[in-house]
Structure formats: structure tokens, C-alpha cells
Amino acid sequence: MKINDSKKTVYGVFLLFLLMFSFQSFAFFPSGGFDEFNVLRLARWPFYELDTNNDGKITVGEGVGVYIEEGKRGFKPEEIEDIISAIEVWNSVPTSYASVRIAGYYQDPLSLTIPDALPTISMYVTEADVTDETIEADPETVDVGGGILAVTITLFTVTDTLYEVNGQIYPLSAGMIIDRDIVVSATAHRTGVEGIKADLKSTLVHELGHFLGLDHTPLNNLRAVYLTPTDELPAYLVENEVVWMTLPNGEAKYVGATPTMFPIYFEVELPNGTREDGGKDLAPDDISGISWLYPRGAQENFFDIRHEARSRTRRGSGIPSIPLPGGHVVAWADVDNNGYTTRVPLFSTLVGLYEPLINKQLQGKFNLIGLWKTMEVPGKQGEIFTPTYTLTLSPMNGTGLDRQAPPGMSPSYVDSIQGPNSYSVTTRSDSDYQVSFMSEVFHEVENIIDVSKKDAGTPLVWNFAMNTVVSAVSGRTIPQMRPYLKPMFGDPNDVCPLNIIEVNTGTGGGTTTTPTTPTTPTIPTGGSISFTNDLRSFRDTFLMNSDLGLVLVDMYYTIAPILARAMLKDEFVMKIAIGVVLMILNSKWLIYVIGVVLLLLTSFWGIVRMRAGRSRTTRLFQGGSRRLFLIFMLLNFGLLPTVSSRIAYLTTEQLVEASDAVVSSKVVSVNSYMTKNMKIYTDVEIEVIDTIKGDINEGSSLVFTIIGGETNGFVMVCSEMPKFNEGDEVIVYLRYLPKSKKWTLYAGTRSVTSVNTDETTGKKYVMPYSEIDMLYFNQDKKVVSKSSAGEEDSNEGNIPYEEYIKYLKNLKSK
Ligand SMILES: [Zn+2]
Incomplete structure (x- = not known):
């Protein structure tokens, strides 16, 4: 995927009109981000994706089409019922048009040769799940680790970029969602461990929230329940149902206030004293969030x-x-x-x-x-x-x-x-x-x-x-x-x-604004983006001042994302577009003209597409279905009472036991790349300093692969995966995948412990990579400080490196 910079600029021009107008930016925790022009882009599905029959409204049976994996490695019929009822939870919010429909079913094995831009919900089956002859393990590639019940993987573009496949180059606009897939762990939902099984419907309600564009919230009405006063870890998180609501099915009842988008598993306590998964239904915050992203009606x-x-x-x-x-x-x-x-x-x-x-x-x-x-x-x-x-x-x-x-x-x-x-x-x-x-x-x-x-x-x-x-x-x-x-x-x-440039003082009661910038974010000027700024000003000063221009621009923003997406599949259109852009490489003035041409072209494209109706999705899918990419290891699932329908944690002892290798190391290089079917992986090369577990020589180098990463303007985000930089010192828990002969992390961020050197003393200390693992770290600390008689360390309560390695080696021999 090497494309030189001058070409990039050209394509950047072509894609220029994908720059959105600034719009009012509002609340919740929607997934999204600011592009290089500080324009907020929300990672939600565009209207046309939901309007299956292109009639301008979304009614029953329409919605983002997802493909469900069935068959010997996919969901069973009764599990598909759970998927349907989870989808219904989001579909039935009266003030939101967000909806998901099942567009079809597919089975492994899948083609690896074409880009995959199809939303899917798939089951990941590991060898551990092979309990009868109808289930086979999915071919393993990269393990996202233990304690994760399901993930939503999103591939999107962070900058205007080019995608090359089979020698063809395709431009993609910044901030575009290329794909979003939900992958569910079979182990967690079928067998479980110690009699605890995750609730598939609850897992999916949460993941579908991600799928539609909501991120995690810290808001909660929970209390942590400890079984004994000395417990470091709560036995469970629970709330009572306190908000009275009439559900879409007409039933009026109390529901919980904690959003389903709270990232850690929690339960509700029912009046009869029993507890059940709290993620099954939507709290007011979820309802407001989805209604804001996909507003239906007056939102009054x-x-x-x-x-x-x-x-x-x-x-x-x-x-x-x-x-x-x-x-x-x-x-x-x-x-x-x-x-x-x-x-x-x-x-x-x-x-x-x-x-x-x-x-x-x-x-x-x-x-x-x-x-x-x-x-x-x-x-x-x-x-x-x-x-x-x-x-x-x-x-x-x-x-x-x-x-x-x-x-x-x-x-x-x-x-x-x-x-x-x-x-x-x-x-x-x-x-x-x-x-x-x-x-x-x-x-x-x-x-x-x-x-x-x-x-x-x-x-x-x-x-x-x-x-x-x-x-x-x-x-x-x-x-x-x-x-x-x-x-x-x-x-x-x-x-x-x-x-103070701008101060808004509440709504409704009049807004006091000092006379400087309005709500439009400032666009940085000069430098490498002057080219595109010219076009922006053309849009703003010329197009926006004429009625025709307004109509064109408006149409463009509706249609452009479809165009870019469709181009992924249509070489002919792309060749024309690229040819035209190359012709005008050195002429600024001509670029203005071509801008108009492109606006017309895309508007035309939109009309064609409206006629084509639903065939697009069908056609895209015929190209081949897909294979799954993630392996879930949930060996220790259920051992912890705080096991999660989103994240489940592992104690350090469990981690050491479950991993094939545990090493302390220094990161030598980090390399992200995209595979042919548009999945991004990152290879992390480490030099092993201390081997705690496994047959790895100290001083040797080792490469492990994790899903997710950033390359050539694309980012693939997978929940709970860490990022590495050259020079980082880390203790990592690794798993070996025998079929692909690759190493990977055992449990996402949980399998990384950072090693830091105190600048003044030169002494090394360890701390968890993710703050969310602090609970386990504190538990480790108790054990370590008990064994190291009295020696006070001065480094803000961090554990000395040597002590920690000793502690880990000790855990291994248990
Ligand atoms: Zn989540």
C-alpha cells in the first residue's frame, strides 16, 4: 500500500468534498472524533444505510443490514432468537430511528481475497468448545485473549486515504466507517465455567450499542457488594430498578438507571431478592443517546x-x-x-x-x-x-x-x-x-x-x-x-x-456570546492543507452563495459516502475518477471546475443508486462471505464473580497459569499492516530480558501479533487491546497459536504490565498498563510487600521490579 505523497494530495483533492460542514456537537458518549480540520465526525451509520427501500423513512423491517453466522461454527437457532430480541431492544425506541435488520446468514469457510465491508455478528468457537461433532473450532489467527465476552471491531479511516487491492487504488474519505463486526465468544455463552454463563442477549444489547455508535459511559447507579470486609474485589456490582417506564410492548415496570453502555458487567436486584444481568434493557441515558444519534420525531x-x-x-x-x-x-x-x-x-x-x-x-x-x-x-x-x-x-x-x-x-x-x-x-x-x-x-x-x-x-x-x-x-x-x-x-x-472566545450560558434562556467565533470550529490555515482550504473557500464563498450550489453541496454530503464505499467495488468508476483528477494536477483553477464536476457526478451517482434499490447490498455480499478472526480464550471464565458480559478479569495467578509464556522485555519495533480483507494487525517485536514462564531464551527476540492498529490512514479499533511504542519495557503474558505458529497476547490490556525506571535512583518499578487493572495490582502488592520483609520502597507505592519478577516466578511454580 505504498502511494507517493503527491498522488496522495491529488486524491485528497478528489475527496475534499467529503469535508463535512461543522455541525452542532452534543452530549453522551458517542463514538467519533475530530478530523484534521477540527470537524467532529460521529461514527454512526448514515441514514441511507438504514433506509433499506430508499423511501426516505425507516419503517419496520428496515435498518442496517447485518449478516449472522450460522452453521457448525456459528450461532444455533435458539441463539439467533437471542440476537433477534437484542436487536429489538434498540429497534423499538420510539424516539430513535436506529434499527438493525438481519440481512442474511453465512457460514465458514470464507474468502480472504476481497475487502470486507459487510457488518456481521459472528460466533467465535475455539477448540475448547468442541463438545459434539457439529461444532468445529474456527481457524485461529489472532487471539484477543481471555476474559472478553464479545468485541465490536471497527475499521475506519482517520485521514483521506487510499486503499489498494489487486493493483487498483481506491480513495477513502476521512472518518468513514468501513466495517463494523461483532464477535461473540462461544465458550462464555455456551459452556461457561463453574456454572456461570454469560447472557447472550445482554452481551448483544451492549455490543449492538457499540455497533450503532455509542461508547462506554462511567455513569452508574451501582453499589459494589463485598462478601467480607477484607475483600479487595467486590463480589458483584448491583443496582435496584428505580425508574418507572412503559416499555414499547406496553408493559409498565421499573428499570435500572445504569446504562447498558456501562463497560463492566453488573446486575439488577429484583424485588424477590434474586439478581439478573442488568444489561438486557435500556436505561434513560441509553435511550437519550440513541435518540440523539438517530432522532425520530420532534424529540420534544x-x-x-x-x-x-x-x-x-x-x-x-x-x-x-x-x-x-x-x-x-x-x-x-x-x-x-x-x-x-x-x-x-x-x-x-x-x-x-x-x-x-x-x-x-x-x-x-x-x-x-x-x-x-x-x-x-x-x-x-x-x-x-x-x-x-x-x-x-x-x-x-x-x-x-x-x-x-x-x-x-x-x-x-x-x-x-x-x-x-x-x-x-x-x-x-x-x-x-x-x-x-x-x-x-x-x-x-x-x-x-x-x-x-x-x-x-x-x-x-x-x-x-x-x-x-x-x-x-x-x-x-x-x-x-x-x-x-x-x-x-x-x-x-x-x-x-x-x-474567552465563546461562552454559552445554558439553553433556552438566551445565549450570551462574545462577538468572536460562532460555533464553527476554527480551521487551521496554511501548510500542507492550503490546497484543500482553497476548495473549502470555493465551497463556502461560491457554492454556498447560490441556490444551485447549496443543493449540490447538500446532495453531495448525502451521497459521497455511498460513492466512496461503492467505489471499493467498482473499478471502472474509479479509473475514470482518478484519470480526471490526474489531468488537472497542476492547475488550481481547474480544480475548482473539477470540484463542480465531481459534485454533479456524485449527485448523478446517487440518482442511479436510488433506482438500483436494494441490489447493492446483495451484490456486495455475493463477493464472498468472511471468516472470523478472533480467538477467545476464556479458560478462567467464571472463576471470578465479577465476570462480565463485556469485560471479565483474571487474577495474576490465573494469568500466569493460562499463558504459554510470560516474559519481561523491551519493545524493539512496532509494525502495523493491513491484510487483504482489510483487517489491521500489529506485529510487536520484543527483546526478552527475563523469562518467567515458557521456553524462551533470555536475550532472544520474539514477535507477537495483536489485532488492531493504524496504517496509511486507517485505524482498526478493537476494545481492550493495548498499544506499544518502541523502547517500552513491559512484562507480557503470551499465548502461542499452534496452527498459525504465531504468538499473541493472552488477555488484551490485562496481559501487559509496564516497567518504569525511576530517573533519580535508576531503580525499576512495575505498574499495570491499564488503570482498570489496578484492583489486581493492589492485590499483588499486598502479597509482595508481605514477602519482602519491611523494606519500604519510596516510589509512590509501585512494586519494585525485582520483587515482582520473583513473585511471578513463585506463582508459576505453584
Ligand atoms: Zn463495550
Whole structure:
């Protein structure tokens, strides 16, 4: 896939019109990212993908077509029933047009020779699952490891790029989803271990949320239950059902407040004391999220609160307040219409989630969208009330579920727009988030310190007469409660007011905006993108000023993604397009002309396609079905009570036991590449320093392969897979795949422990790669410090490297 840079520019021009107009960016944790022009692109399915019959509306039976794996290595008929009911959960949200339909079924084996752009839901069967002659193991390629029940793999483009297959070159626009697949572990859902089996429907409801474009949320109404006071790990996470809702099937009942998009398995406690998987149904936050991504109808029951969160500072001290990106803003609702009961966390967002990194001062802005104006009165058929909300701001510092800072969930983990797993071209670094500030509760007179006092905050309520949100106590609007650019949380930046470019003060009640930038993100000028900027200005100054131009541009944005996708399959169209672009290589002026031609061309294409109707999908599929790529190892599934329908964890002892090799090593090189069927893998070469387990010589080098990576403008994201850099020192837990003769990580991020050297003492320490594994690390630490008599280490509680290696070797010999 080597294409020289000048050609790239040419294709960049061709793809220029895929630059979207900036649009209002709003709340939840949608997957997406900012492109190189700081335009937000959401990774949701475009309307035309759902409008199966092209009639402009989405009705029963339409939706994103997915292919389901059946047959000897696929889902059994009764499991397909679970898939159907999981799909129905998302399809039946009345305020959303999101829908998924089963487009067909397929079986292994599959062709490897053509690009795969077909959404699928497949079962991954390992050798361990071969319990009768009708089941065969899927051919193994790359293992995503243990403790993962299902993954949603997304292939997308981060920049305008080219894809080459069989000598043909295809341009792809930035931010395009090429493919999204759900892969489910057979072991976890069929056999399980120790009598615990994951619930297939719950797993799929969660994964389908990812499939449609929602990311993980830290919002929860859970409590961790410990069996004994000394337990390091909670036995389970549980909530009670407290929100009264009439479900689409007409049944009115209580549901939980914790979204299905919460990343760790949790349960609901039923009135009779039994517990069941909490991920089966949608909480209000899920419903608001999907309704925002795919709005059906007027969305009249939703409202949003846009404001700002900054640090506190002593006035007059000369020290400016700073924005607090990464803070968790939570709306706590009075769900039972009784002011004397405790509030329930119902909706949330991250401070700065939608603010591109170009302006530091804007990083303190937040947008909490999808709050409900009315809710149903519990137990009363059809009666509604207007709930009140208090708002809190808390740092994502792992201090607790109830403080809305779940352990292990850092701001980068949940930053779905600019975190390391987002689609952003430039992602935030850890220092771009704020985690050390005091939590506070919004109060119209003066905020109250500490999120646990949430019930004492000013209750906000939707006022239908004023068409805005007001204080339920004083009736004042947010701009009245927070005049003069004063943020809802923290202190205004009164030291250097010129830094403030734009301040939105709530919705409905009038927006105070200083007369500089409107909502359009700033486009960086000059440099390598001047070419495309010319075209942008052409679009903005010429096309946008004529009615015809507007129509064309509008049509283009509707059709272009189809075009690019269809081009993957149509060499003839591509050759013409590339030829035309090459002709005008050196003429700027001609580029303007060709821009218009391309607009017309794509508009025409759209018309042709409308006539072609549904045949496109069918045709694409005939090219060959696919094979699966992931191997799940869930040897120890079920041993832990916190086993998850999303993530399940392994203790260090279990990890050592299950891995074929455990080594401490230094990363020598990292190389990502794309296979012919558009899957990205990364080969990581390491030099082995210490062998803890396995037949690997110290000093030798070893290559292991993991799924996911970035290459030539494509990114493939697979949940829970780590990233490596040259020079990293790591302890890794490896698994050997005998058929492909490859090494891979045993359990995603859990199988990586970082080794750091103290700059001053030169002493080495270890810490978990992912903060979410801190629980296990703390347990390790207890054992290690018990065995190393009294020797205090000064490195912030990290475990000394030598001690840790000794500890691991000891675990092996057990
Ligand atoms: Zn997930």
C-alpha cells in the first residue's frame, strides 16, 4: 500500500468534498472524533444505510443490514432468537430511528481475497468448545485473549486515504466507517465455567450499542457488594430498578438507571431478592443517546444544559481559574417525584468532550443533552410529572461508583471523542485532563463542595411556559443564576477575560456570546492543507452563495459516502475518477471546475443508486462471505464473580497459569499492516530480558501479533487491546497459536504490565498498563510487600521490579 505523497494530495483533492460542514456537537458518549480540520465526525451509520427501500423513512423491517453466522461454527437457532430480541431492544425506541435488520446468514469457510465491508455478528468457537461433532473450532489467527465476552471491531479511516487491492487504488474519505463486526465468544455463552454463563442477549444489547455508535459511559447507579470486609474485589456490582417506564410492548415496570453502555458487567436486584444481568434493557441515558444519534420525531421530551466547569480560585489572588476537561458532570433526577428520597444519577457527560484541542480555554465547556422534561409517575398508568435535576461535577479519579468516578475509569478511558481509542486525528494526552479538583454540587446561591451532597443542590426543572430550564426553588433561569460569564462550576476566568472566545450560558434562556467565533470550529490555515482550504473557500464563498450550489453541496454530503464505499467495488468508476483528477494536477483553477464536476457526478451517482434499490447490498455480499478472526480464550471464565458480559478479569495467578509464556522485555519495533480483507494487525517485536514462564531464551527476540492498529490512514479499533511504542519495557503474558505458529497476547490490556525506571535512583518499578487493572495490582502488592520483609520502597507505592519478577516466578511454580 505504498502511494507517493503527491498522488496522495491529488486524491485528497478528489475527496475534499467529503469535508463535512461543522455541525452542532452534543452530549453522551458517542463514538467519533475530530478530523484534521477540527470537524467532529460521529461514527454512526448514515441514514441511507438504514433506509433499506430508499423511501426516505425507516419503517419496520428496515435498518442496517447485518449478516449472522450460522452453521457448525456459528450461532444455533435458539441463539439467533437471542440476537433477534437484542436487536429489538434498540429497534423499538420510539424516539430513535436506529434499527438493525438481519440481512442474511453465512457460514465458514470464507474468502480472504476481497475487502470486507459487510457488518456481521459472528460466533467465535475455539477448540475448547468442541463438545459434539457439529461444532468445529474456527481457524485461529489472532487471539484477543481471555476474559472478553464479545468485541465490536471497527475499521475506519482517520485521514483521506487510499486503499489498494489487486493493483487498483481506491480513495477513502476521512472518518468513514468501513466495517463494523461483532464477535461473540462461544465458550462464555455456551459452556461457561463453574456454572456461570454469560447472557447472550445482554452481551448483544451492549455490543449492538457499540455497533450503532455509542461508547462506554462511567455513569452508574451501582453499589459494589463485598462478601467480607477484607475483600479487595467486590463480589458483584448491583443496582435496584428505580425508574418507572412503559416499555414499547406496553408493559409498565421499573428499570435500572445504569446504562447498558456501562463497560463492566453488573446486575439488577429484583424485588424477590434474586439478581439478573442488568444489561438486557435500556436505561434513560441509553435511550437519550440513541435518540440523539438517530432522532425520530420532534424529540420534544429532551432538553440540554450547556455550560462551563472551571477550577476554584481565590478571587483577587491574580491566579486565573482553569478549565477542567475530563470532569464528570452528572444530572441526578428525582425519579419518583418525591423530594424526600435520594436522587438517582440519570444522565452525564464529560467536560470538554466536544471541544477540539485548538483552544485551551474552551476545554471547560460541557454539554449535557437528552435530559427528560417529563417522566412517568411510578405505579400510575399514563400519569407524568416534570422531574427535577441537581447537577454535580466530579473528577474521574477512581474514588468510587457512588461518586461517579468508578475505579479504573480515567477521563481518557471514557473520552469517546478525543481519547486514545477515539477517531480523532489528534488525541488528548493524559496531561490534557484534570483529575485533581474538589467535586461540587451546583447551587444557585453558592455551590456546595462534595458530590455526596447532591441532594442539597438547586433542583433544576423544565419550565414549559418559559420554554427553558429554571430553578425549581426561585424560578430563575440559568443565565440569571450565573450572570457575567460565571461558570456553573468553579470560578470565572476574571484575570484574563480576553482569553474567552465563546461562552454559552445554558439553553433556552438566551445565549450570551462574545462577538468572536460562532460555533464553527476554527480551521487551521496554511501548510500542507492550503490546497484543500482553497476548495473549502470555493465551497463556502461560491457554492454556498447560490441556490444551485447549496443543493449540490447538500446532495453531495448525502451521497459521497455511498460513492466512496461503492467505489471499493467498482473499478471502472474509479479509473475514470482518478484519470480526471490526474489531468488537472497542476492547475488550481481547474480544480475548482473539477470540484463542480465531481459534485454533479456524485449527485448523478446517487440518482442511479436510488433506482438500483436494494441490489447493492446483495451484490456486495455475493463477493464472498468472511471468516472470523478472533480467538477467545476464556479458560478462567467464571472463576471470578465479577465476570462480565463485556469485560471479565483474571487474577495474576490465573494469568500466569493460562499463558504459554510470560516474559519481561523491551519493545524493539512496532509494525502495523493491513491484510487483504482489510483487517489491521500489529506485529510487536520484543527483546526478552527475563523469562518467567515458557521456553524462551533470555536475550532472544520474539514477535507477537495483536489485532488492531493504524496504517496509511486507517485505524482498526478493537476494545481492550493495548498499544506499544518502541523502547517500552513491559512484562507480557503470551499465548502461542499452534496452527498459525504465531504468538499473541493472552488477555488484551490485562496481559501487559509496564516497567518504569525511576530517573533519580535508576531503580525499576512495575505498574499495570491499564488503570482498570489496578484492583489486581493492589492485590499483588499486598502479597509482595508481605514477602519482602519491611523494606519500604519510596516510589509512590509501585512494586519494585525485582520483587515482582520473583513473585511471578513463585506463582508459576505453584
Ligand atoms: Zn463495550
